[in-house]
Amino acid sequence: MSLRNRVLFGLSLAAILPIAWIDSVAPLLLGASLLTLAAVAWICLFLLESHRAQTQQTAQELKKLRDGYDTMDEHAKLIVKTDLELHRTQTELDRKITGLYALHKLGTLLTRALDTDKLFGHITEDIILDLGFEKGIILMQDGQNQEYRCRAAFGYNDKTMPNVQAALTSPALHTLCTASGTTTIVSRQEEAAAEAQQIASLLDVSSFISVPLLIQNAVSGYLIVGNAAKNRRVSRSDAELLSVLANEIGAAIDNARLYEQLWKSHRDLEARIQERTRELAKANEELVRMNKMKSDFVSAVSHELRTPLTSIKGYANILMSGKLGDVNDAVKERLGKIDKHSNNLTKLINDLLDIARIESGRVEMMPKAIAVKDLIDGVADLIKPQLKDKGLSLQIEIAPDAKQITADVSQIERVFINLLSNAIKYTPKGGSILVRASSNHTGYRFDVADTGVGIGPDDLPKLFQEFFRANNQTSHEQQGTGLGLSLVKRIIEAHRGKIWVESQVNKGTTFSFTLPKSG
Amino acid sequence: MLRGIQEILGTGFPIAGGSAGDDLAFTKTYQFYNDKILTDSTVGALFGGSIAIGIGAKQGWKPLGKPRTITGARSNAIATIDNQPAVSMYESYFGTDMRDLEPGGIGRLTTRYPVGIAWHLPKNYLVRTALRILDDGSLLCNAESPEGSEIHLMMATQNTIIEAAREAAQEAKEQLGAAKTLCAIVLESVGRQQLLGLKAADALHNIQEIIGMDTPLAGFYTYGEQFPLHHHAEESVCFQNQSIVVILLGEP
Numbered sequence: 001m002s003l004r005n006r007v008l009f010g011l012s013l014a015a016i017l018p019i020a021w022i023d024s025v026a027p028l029l030l031g032a033s034l035l036t037l038a039a040v041a042w043i044c045l046f047l048l049e050s051h052r053a054q055t056q057q058t059a060q061e062l063k064k065l066r067d068g069y070d071t072m073d074e075h076a077k078l079i080v081k082t083d084l085e086l087h088r089t090q091t092e093l094d095r096k097i098t099g100l101y102a103l104h105k106l107g108t109l110l111t112r113a114l115d116t117d118k119l120f121g122h123i124t125e126d127i128i129l130d131l132g133f134e135k136g137i138i139l140m141q142d143g144q145n146q147e148y149r150c151r152a153a154f155g156y157n158d159k160t161m162p163n164v165q166a167a168l169t170s171p172a173l174h175t176l177c178t179a180s181g182t183t184t185i186v187s188r189q190e191e192a193a194a195e196a197q198q199i200a201s202l203l204d205v206s207s208f209i210s211v212p213l214l215i216q217n218a219v220s221g222y223l224i225v226g227n228a229a230k231n232r233r234v235s236r237s238d239a240e241l242l243s244v245l246a247n248e249i250g251a252a253i254d255n256a257r258l259y260e261q262l263w264k265s266h267r268d269l270e271a272r273i274q275e276r277t278r279e280l281a282k283a284n285e286e287l288v289r290m291n292k293m294k295s296d297f298v299s300a301v302s303h304e305l306r307t308p309l310t311s312i313k314g315y316a317n318i319l320m321s322g323k324l325g326d327v328n329d330a331v332k333e334r335l336g337k338i339d340k341h342s343n344n345l346t347k348l349i350n351d352l353l354d355i356a357r358i359e360s361g362r363v364e365m366m367p368k369a370i371a372v373k374d375l376i377d378g379v380a381d382l383i384k385p386q387l388k389d390k391g392l393s394l395q396i397e398i399a400p401d402a403k404q405i406t407a408d409v410s411q412i413e414r415v416f417i418n419l420l421s422n423a424i425k426y427t428p429k430g431g432s433i434l435v436r437a438s439s440n441h442t443g444y445r446f447d448v449a450d451t452g453v454g455i456g457p458d459d460l461p462k463l464f465q466e467f468f469r470a471n472n473q474t475s476h477e478q479q480g481t482g483l484g485l486s487l488v489k490r491i492i493e494a495h496r497g498k499i500w501v502e503s504q505v506n507k508g509t510t511f512s513f514t515l516p517k518s519g
Numbered sequence: 520m521l522r523g524i525q526e527i528l529g530t531g532f533p534i535a536g537g538s539a540g541d542d543l544a545f546t547k548t549y550q551f552y553n554d555k556i557l558t559d560s561t562v563g564a565l566f567g568g569s570i571a572i573g574i575g576a577k578q579g580w581k582p583l584g585k586p587r588t589i590t591g592a593r594s595n596a597i598a599t600i601d602n603q604p605a606v607s608m609y610e611s612y613f614g615t616d617m618r619d620l621e622p623g624g625i626g627r628l629t630t631r632y633p634v635g636i637a638w639h640l641p642k643n644y645l646v647r648t649a650l651r652i653l654d655d656g657s658l659l660c661n662a663e664s665p666e667g668s669e670i671h672l673m674m675a676t677q678n679t680i681i682e683a684a685r686e687a688a689q690e691a692k693e694q695l696g697a698a699k700t701l702c703a704i705v706l707e708s709v710g711r712q713q714l715l716g717l718k719a720a721d722a723l724h725n726i727q728e729i730i731g732m733d734t735p736l737a738g739f740y741t742y743g744e745q746f747p748l749h750h751h752a753e754e755s756v757c758f759q760n761q762s763i764v765v766i767l768l769g770e771p
Contacts (some may be wrong), residue, residue: 068586073611076584076672080612080632083674087631087714089724094716229544 005278050414092237095132099241102130106245110252114259119252125154131245132238133225135205137164138249139178140213140221148178148222160204167202177210181219183239185211200226207233215253225247273425292360299356302349309349313342351483355466358490365408372402372437372444375409379416380435386424393432402439405515411485411491412515418484419511427452443497443516454505463501464489488513520561521745521756534756535574535766537706537741538562538661543630543713545623545650571698571769575690576746578646578762579683582635584612584673585602589636591665596657597634597649600670604656608634609751612672617652625649625658630710633761634658637669646673648710648743648760661743662758675761677718679739680711684722687765688729698769706764712740726765 084447106127113119128136137157142149148168156164167173173193177184186192187207188200200208208226212219223246227234316338318324319331327335357363376396387394405412416435423433431451438445455463462468467482492499492513503509524534539548550557566572587608591598597605606617609628617625626648636642649658664670684707692700705726713718727736744764748757 073584077612077614079583079674080672084613084631090716097717229542231543231623231627 024460034046092235096237096241099131099238102127103241103245103248105130107248110248111255113252114256116253116256116260119249119256120152123152123154123249128154128225131241132232133234134227134229134232135203135208136223136225137168137203138213138221138223139168152181156204163202163204164498167199170199170202172198176223177222181212182506183212183243185234185236185239186210187233204228206230209234209239209242211239211242213246213253214250215257220250220253220466247292266488295356295359298352299360302353302356306346306349308344309345313339313346316342348483351487355483355490358487358494363494365411367406367495368402368409369406370409371404373398375405375412376435376437379420381411382417383420383424386421390424390427391429392424392427395434397434397436399436399438402437402444407445407495407515408491411494415488416446416448416512418488422484422511423448423450423452423509426450431508441517442463443514445512445514447510447512449508449510453506454507454509455501455503456505460501460503466498521758524563525756529538530755533572533574533747534745535576535764536578536745537739537764538743538745540709540740540742543623543627543709545626553739558661559564566768569771570701571695571771573691573694573698573767573769574747574764575692575767576744576757576762576764577683577687577690577696578644578675578759579680579686580633580635580644580646580673580675580761582644583674583677584672586637586669589668589756591664591666592664593657593663595663596653596659597647597664597670598655598657605658606652606656608672609658609763625652627713628684629658630713630761633673634664634685636664636670637671644671644673645757645759646761648758666726673761675714676717680714680763681718681722681725683767684763685725685729687763688726688767691765691767692729695767695769698771700734701768701770702735702737703730704766704768705736706741706744706766708744708761708763709739709740709742710761722763730765730767 013103045195106122107236109121109122113122123136123138125136128134133155135153137153138151140151141147150164150168153161176186176195176199185207186196186200186209188197188205192200200206202300203226205226205228208224210222210224213221213223215221223242225234225238225242246425316335319327320335320339354363376398380394380396383394384478420433420435427433427450434447434449436447436449459468464485466486468486469482492515495515497513499511499513501509501511521534525532528534539550541548543617544752547558550560550562552560553699572685588598589605590602597689598740599605600608606625609617609625609632612632613628617628620628629648633646633648637643640644645664647660647664649660651659653659688703691703703726705723707722711722715722723736727734743758743760744762745756745758746762746764748755
């Protein structure tokens with residue numbers, strides 16, 4: 001079969017088949033198609049329904065999500081609110097800590113300040129800033145009418161200071177702060193009183209606190225601090241901090257004033273002492289001058305006395321020698337007394353002259369080296385007869401290291417003779433006298449000790465005074481001028497030595513003196 | 520302005536800096552330039568020669584509440600958020616009419632609660648504070664915020680921002696590599712100082728622990744920080760508020 005025939009066959013079959021299909025299979029097929037259509041429709045419906053449910057679910061989920069977000073935002077609002085509160089507390093706390101720290105620092109400085117100027121010097125702009133304020137003024141009562149004056153101002157310059165002065169003299173300030181005598185907080189808000197507006201404007205602040213400064217429980221000044229920035233409005237807790245500061249300043253001023261008073265009275269006392277010292281020095285000078293006058297007088301009088309005395313003695317001797325004719329025994333005896341008393345008087349005058357000369361420095365010591373042993377032996381030889389007369393024993397002890405001194409030999413001999421003569425005079429028969437010489441690193445020491453009548457404790461201090469004579473039986477019996485020990489003291493002092501005496505009544509007396517090594 | 524500087528210096532040149540402040544009064548700022556005192560100006564110093572530089576910038580703020588979208592922005596102002604005037608976002612959180620605030624009030628508030636613009640999610644946010652509320656309720660910031668960006672209210676704790684100081688120092692130190700650290704310049708937002716209070720020194724202490732206690736350190740509190748952002752191998756200069764920038768100069 002050709003291709004053409006095959007196509008024709010196919011076509012004719014296709015034409016027959018539908019007729020056959022309609023006749024026999026059609027009802028069957030129709031049922032099946034209807035079924036299929038229903039299935040498709042059902043599937044479509046099913047799909048549509050499930051899509052709708054899904055959309056609804058998504059919408060629900062979206063809603064849930066949105067709700068979640070909204071809840072989250074509500075939480076956020078809570079967090080923000082808590083955080084704001086926390087931050088406010090934290091800021092307040094920080095400010096308080098900074099303020100307290102500044103206060104502590106200032107307090108330490110203030111308690112150490114001893115005068116009010118220094119005290120106010122410690123309150124600086126930095127401290128005011130640390131306390132949390134931009135501006136500060138210290139008002140203090142001043143003068144007789146107790147007006148408030150500006151003691152210190154911080155945070156102002158030459159341009160703004162006149163405004164501050166204007167504020168301080170304004171009656172509005174008085175109405176607002178100083179009249180009350182208590183802490184005042186002023187805020188420059190629209191609803192604030194006209195006085196508050198005016199003062200705040202002059203002080204260039206949006207709010208300020210004024211705290212009284214109490215000195216001895218009386219209002220003596222005000223501390224005013226404030227801030228210009230509106231976000232740093234002063235608060236109640238600032239006022240509390242400031243009250244503490246005001247108390248400290250008040251106490252410090254109290255202290256400083258007390259100290260100033262104390263210091264002033266101390267200074268007055270010192271000035272008075274100095275004045276008295278000056279007066280005393282002047283009186284002393286006067287005494288020295290008078291003493292010199294006395295010495296000059298004694299010296300002049302002695303010279304004047306010596307000349308006629310020599311004549312008296314001379315003439316008495318001539319008369320006694322019998323050259324001018326015989327003299328009977330009674331006359332001779334009287335002449336002998338004249339001679340003896342003249343001798344005493346001469347000795348007295350010589351001693352007086354020596355004292356005056358040594359005192360005025362007219363006699364110069366002529367130091368010379370001499371062996372201690374030689375010196376003492378020489379003196380012992382001189383007084384041997386007197387010792388013998390009274391039956392007294394003399395003992396000499398010279399320490400090995402007391403070998404040689406440098407001194408005016410004749411004057412030191414005079415010292416020894418005077419001390420030994422006194423010892424002999426006041427030691428009863430059978431007594432003993434000891435002369436001792438010793439040495440240490442600074443100088444030599446000599447002691448003249450006796451076993452005599454001794455000197456009463458009342459008389460001891462006066463012993464070296466001129467014309468003093470101890471008040472005892474022996475001294476009344478013994479002759480003496482009362483110048484010997486005075487002369488001895490002057491000689492020792494002229495040698496830069498010291499002399500002193502120790503004595504016990506009826507036991508004995510020891511005179512001791514030192515001579516320095518350098519001579 | 521930053522783009523202008525970058526056009527002249529080239530995109531590979533790192534730029535960092537800080538905006539002058541006025542102790543939170545939000546009225547006027549001043550700049551020193553040699554012997555002059557300027558206002559509304561930019562003063563710059565160019566570092567050149569044989570030095571190594573490391574710059575780290577971190578902020579430490581966390582997003583709070585639901586994400587919103589910037590639906591309108593003009594230049595430096597965020598006009599609408601979720602089709603509402605931008606300020607209404609703050610009003611919804613703080614419950615007060617922001618237009619009643621004193622001058623500078625919104626500045627101080629947004630210093631504590633800035634906005635964060637999502638940037639290379641999931642982790643990065645650029646922080647912005649608002650200077651002023653414009654009449655139509657837009658928030659005027661120091662820098663632009665692209666329309667369509669996700670925006671959040673941001674919050675921080677003392678710990679998160681103290682930690683940010685350490686991270687910034689670490690980032691800068693890593694950039695220096697083996698170079699010896701000579702000195703550090705720290706530009707820290709005044710907002711951080713506000714939040715930290717007496718703990719402000721802790722942040723500096725954290726930096727010193729990284730760079731060495733003896734390394735000289737200087738800087739100032741800023742109203743905004745400029746820093747380089749590395750992105751797709753390109754360096755662009757970025758602006759944000761409330762952050763800390765640590766610039767380390769080293770000897771290579």
